[in-house]
Amino acid sequence: MATISGLFGTGVYVVFKRALYKQIDKRLLTLAQSATPSFAAVRDQGSKYLNQVEEVPWRDIFNRDQQSLEWFDENGKLLGRKGLIELDVPPEVGPEIIEQPETGEVFRTHTLSVFIRNNGQVGPPSLVGFIRATQSSAEIKAAEDELSGILIGGGMITLVLTGLGGFWLTQKAIEPIEASFLQLKQFTADASHELRSPLTAIKASIDVMRNHPERVHPKDVKKLEAISGATLQMNQTLQDLLFLARTDIDPSMPVEARQLAPVSLNQILQNCFVLLEPLANEKKMVFQSKFREEIDILGDTSQLSRLFSNLLENALQYTPEEGRVSLDLYKQNRVAVVSVRDTGIGLATEEVSKVFDRFWRANKARSRRQGGTGLGLAISQAIAKRHGGKISVTSELNIGTCFIVRIPILDSKRSSITKAQTTAITDC
Ligand SMILES: Nc1ncnc2c1ncn2[C@@H]1O[C@H](COP(=O)(O)OP(=O)(O)OP(=O)(O)O)[C@@H](O)[C@H]1O
Ligand SMILES: [Mg+2]
Numbered sequence: 543m544a545t546i547s548g549l550f551g552t553g554v555y556v557v558f559k560r561a562l563y564k565q566i567d568k569r570l571l572t573l574a575q576s577a578t579p580s581f582a583a584v585r586d587q588g589s590k591y592l593n594q595v596e597e598v599p600w601r602d603i604f605n606r607d608q609q610s611l612e613w614f615d616e617n618g619k620l621l622g623r624k625g626l627i628e629l630d631v632p633p634e635v636g637p638e639i640i641e642q643p644e645t646g647e648v649f650r651t652h653t654l655s656v657f658i659r660n661n662g663q664v665g666p667p668s669l670v671g672f673i674r675a676t677q678s679s680a681e682i683k684a685a686e687d688e689l690s691g692i693l694i695g696g697g698m699i700t701l702v703l704t705g706l707g708g709f710w711l712t713q714k715a716i717e718p719i720e721a722s723f724l725q726l727k728q729f730t731a732d733a734s735h736e737l738r739s740p741l742t743a744i745k746a747s748i749d750v751m752r753n754h755p756e757r758v759h760p761k762d763v764k765k766l767e768a769i770s771g772a773t774l775q776m777n778q779t780l781q782d783l784l785f786l787a788r789t790d791i792d793p794s795m796p797v798e799a800r801q802l803a804p805v806s807l808n809q810i811l812q813n814c815f816v817l818l819e820p821l822a823n824e825k826k827m828v829f830q831s832k833f834r835e836e837i838d839i840l841g842d843t844s845q846l847s848r849l850f851s852n853l854l855e856n857a858l859q860y861t862p863e864e865g866r867v868s869l870d871l872y873k874q875n876r877v878a879v880v881s882v883r884d885t886g887i888g889l890a891t892e893e894v895s896k897v898f899d900r901f902w903r904a905n906k907a908r909s910r911r912q913g914g915t916g917l918g919l920a921i922s923q924a925i926a927k928r929h930g931g932k933i934s935v936t937s938e939l940n941i942g943t944c945f946i947v948r949i950p951i952l953d954s955k956r957s958s959i960t961k962a963q964t965t966a967i968t969d970c
Pocket of ligand 2: 852855856914918919
């Protein structure tokens with residue numbers, strides 16, 4: 543809108559200014575033309591004629607204060623002047639713009655050549671002099687300034703009104719979208735929640751059947767195992783979905799009714815490390831951790847464990863045998879930094895930005911493994927956000943990947959997590 547009204551205003555200004563100057567040039571030409579019949583009289587009687595004459599043809603169109611008329615002989619010598627403007631410049635035929643250096647005032651002039659054919663003269667008439675009509679541009683300048691003031695002021699008011707109108711309209715237009723978006727989130731939360739009960743029933747039935755193998759036909763044992771595996775996976779996916787859906791609906795509210803409390807990040811990381819060590823050993827990998835300092839943060843132990851074990855599991859899963867995975871913890875100003883680095887299959891540049899998308903998994907052929915849903919990193923990101931932190935990732939295909947988690951450190955005197963956040967969390 544600013545561009546459109548800017549262009550419109552400039553267009554109006556240019557056209558209006560041009561029309562004004564055209565009008566003044568035309569007026570000056572008419573004035574000079576109407577003064578030509580008096581040329582001979584001015585030449586012969588000079589100022590005497592000019593002081594006396596009242597009934598001259600140009601009298602009605604002449605503005606004494608703003609205009610002047612000058613008569614020159616054929617050599618440019620001034621014969622007479624009517625009006626207050628005195629230009630010390632020789633006449634130049636046609637329209638002209640003259641600026642007076644002392645005052646900086648600008649004048650527009652129109653000069654006509656005067657030809658007279660003497661009685662009995664044959665051939666073309668001879669040049670006898672010039673008549674110059676002059677007008678100050680001050681009046682036009684004032685009109686120009688007024689116009690630009692109106693245009694700028696009008697443009698500003700238009701912009702403010704358009705902005706307010708646009709804002710109001712956008713709010714109105716977005717309302718149903720927001721409502722349906724919220725409905726969708728609510729639906730996901732409700733659906734995940736509702737699906738949990740039948741799934742629990744299936745799981746319980748399978749458990750009963752597995753506890754009584756004699757009742758199961760040997761041919762069905764494998765099928766039962768498959769159903770049990772699928773149920774477990776579905777249960778995990780549902781829990782993940784429920785977690786994300788609830789976080790979407792109210793990001794400040796913890797899913798479980800637990801309070802955030804000071805926790806030792808070293809302890810959480812150590813537990814995750816120990817838990818996953820067997821998997822690393824199985825793949826003959828170098829799995830190492832380095833905690834440079836003791837760091838406490840305000841958080842939820844189980845959620846933070848989930849965050850870091852997701853990252854470590856990924857690192858171990860997407861790194862081939864005999865690779866290397868390292869876990870580091872250090873402090874940077876008032877932020878705890880946890881890095882999980884691997885020498886695995888890595889990600890292509892265009893894939894890096896998608897890793898946190900829900901259900902996104904890289905090229906299945908490269909990273910196929912049993913059980914993954916593509917929700918792990920989305921959950922890790924949601925957890926990091928709810929702890930006032932964030933996760934970033936750098937990766938190179940076939941070289942390795944590095945996830946870095948930054949979470950504000952708990953300050954014993956003043957919590958680094960804002961008061962509002964803490965209150966929201968404790969309230970739940
Ligand atoms: N360290 C890593 N190296 C290479 N690719 C990775 C790494 N971590 C994640 N990815 C890619 O990002 C995808 C998404 O990871 P995410 O953890 O969200 O899901 P997942 O591991 O496939 O399943 P799950 O929900 O069980 O964790 C993975 O499928 C994988 O393609
Ligand atoms: Mg994962």
